[in-house]
Amino acid sequence: MFKWVLIGVGSLVALVAIFFGVVWFIFVRGGDDVSALTEEGSAEVLELTDAGSSYIVVYRYDYDGKTFYGKKSIYSTSMSRGDSYGICVNPSDPSQHTEMNPGCPPEGSSGLFEGQKEKPSL
Structure with missing residues (x-):
């Protein structure tokens, strides 16, 4: 029983980490501002x-x-x-x-x- 609880908690932590990773990649990372390269x-x-x-x-x-x-x-x-x-x-x-x-x-x-x-x- 304890093994399944650990697997469940581990899976939940992994899903939360993936969610925050995707959010960081899309919104925070950004790229170089190349608008002045004309x-x-x-x-x-x-x-x-x-x-x-x-x-x-x-x-x-x-x-x-x-x-x-x-x-x-x-x-x-x-x-x-x-x-x-x-x-x-x-x-x-x-x-x-x-x-x-x-x-x-x-x-x-x-x-x-x-x-x-x-x-x-x-």
């Missing part, structure tokens, strides 16, 4: 490493006469040095950018990235 740009792949289903990429982009660098994982079936891809840039802080997805501001963005003044290493 300018279209292009990032050039400088270096890359094949990581199986993705590539670790070091890239460069120019905005308003300034050069910014970044490093991220890009899911792609094929990518080469010198390739470029679309990005969205914040015109008031051009170090803030993300992949264009499909337009600017991006829908379903993969996150907000900070460009760097110096090229990162792979």
Whole structure:
């Protein structure tokens, strides 16, 4: 009998934890605010490493006469040095950018990235 009480209490605790987890995920977690990323740009792949289903990429982009660098994982079936891809840039802080997805501001963005003044290493 005591075993069934423990199973019942454990199940109830698990259901409550799942409920609060879903509520947190939907309402609290939120994502990066990408509404300021309104300018279209292009990032050039400088270096890359094949990581199986993705590539670790070091890239460069120019905005308003300034050069910014970044490093991220890009899911792609094929990518080469010198390739470029679309990005969205914040015109008031051009170090803030993300992949264009499909337009600017991006829908379903993969996150907000900070460009760097110096090229990162792979």
